[in-house]
Amino acid sequence: MDDFRAMARNPEFRRKFEKLLYLAALRGDADLVAERLSWGVDPNCRSAKGTTPLIANIRSSCPNAATVRALLTHGADPHATDGAGLTALDYARRKLMRLQTKRRKPHKSPSLDENNQLQLGADEQAELDRMRQELPDADPEFFRIWWQERRRAARRAFNDPGQVEEIVSVLEAASSQG
Numbered sequence: 001m002d003d004f005r006a007m008a009r010n011p012e013f014r015r016k017f018e019k020l021l022y023l024a025a026l027r028g029d030a031d032l033v034a035e036r037l038s039w040g041v042d043p044n045c046r047s048a049k050g051t052t053p054l055i056a057n058i059r060s061s062c063p064n065a066a067t068v069r070a071l072l073t074h075g076a077d078p079h080a081t082d083g084a085g086l087t088a089l090d091y092a093r094r095k096l097m098r099l100q101t102k103r104r105k106p107h108k109s110p111s112l113d114e115n116n117q118l119q120l121g122a123d124e125q126a127e128l129d130r131m132r133q134e135l136p137d138a139d140p141e142f143f144r145i146w147w148q149e150r151r152r153a154a155r156r157a158f159n160d161p162g163q164v165e166e167i168v169s170v171l172e173a174a175s176s177q178g
Contacts (some may be wrong), residue, residue, distance in 0.1 A: 007174045008039040018045035025053035025071065026092050028062030034070045037092065043076040050083040058167060061158045065166040078174040089171040096168055098163040109154040118151040 015125045021041045024032035033053070037043055044052055051059070059068045068088075072078065081087055089163040113119045120128065130144070 004039040008036075008041050011160050017041045021045065022047055022051075022053050022056055025057040026060045026062075028057060028060060028064035028067050028156055029149075029153065030064055030066035032134075032149075034065050034074075037070060037074040042072050043074045044080060052080050052082070052088070053093060054078070054080070054088045055082050055086075058088050058095065059161070062153075062156045063092070063095065063159070063163055064136055064156075065163050065168055065170055068170050070168050072170070072174050078171055087171075089168070089175055089176075092164060092168045095159065096164045099164060109156070109158070111150075111154040116155070117137055118154050120149070120150075163167055 004017075007013045017036065017039065019043055021033065022045065023041070024036055043054070046052055046099040047056065054068065054071045057063055057071070078088060111118055113122065113125075128143075128146075130148075132138075135142070
């Protein structure tokens with residue numbers, strides 16, 4: 001853990017660790033977000049397009065209130081804007097309005113079969129095969145964890161209106177405090 005903290009703060013590796021945080025936020029994975037933040041990754045880092053992890057989570061197909069809370073707890077700025085000048089709260093309100101208008105129910109990932117088991121598409125399977133070829137000496141635990149994380153990501157509900165409502169409430173409270 002201390003090694004990760006040192007690497008996350010090292011300018012040579014900082015962007016890679018920020019990308020790990022950004023991707024975890026994009027997937028709505030609160031546990032991974034909290035872990036990466038514990039390494040000292042900046043919660044206000046920005047993607048190449050100027051998007052923060054907080055905004056990325058809300059704009060993704062898996063917005064998650066626990067992820068938003070983890071980011072805010074570790075210092076994410078609820079007033080930060082992206083290249084369009086919009087905040088996380090702006091995006092959350094828009095998404096909530098869109099979801100309420102469509103009245104769509106959350107749906108499961110197309111990566112899950114009728115038995116709720118993970119089925120990789122051709123591109124994703126090719127990527128996994130490529131990783132196995134490039135990392136022939138990799139610990140089997142690496143691939144087990146990869147599969148477990150991918151399955152966990154597939155089991156998330158997409159665009160759950162309840163999550164978005166909760167996110168709006170959390171962000172409104174955070175915005176009024178600062």
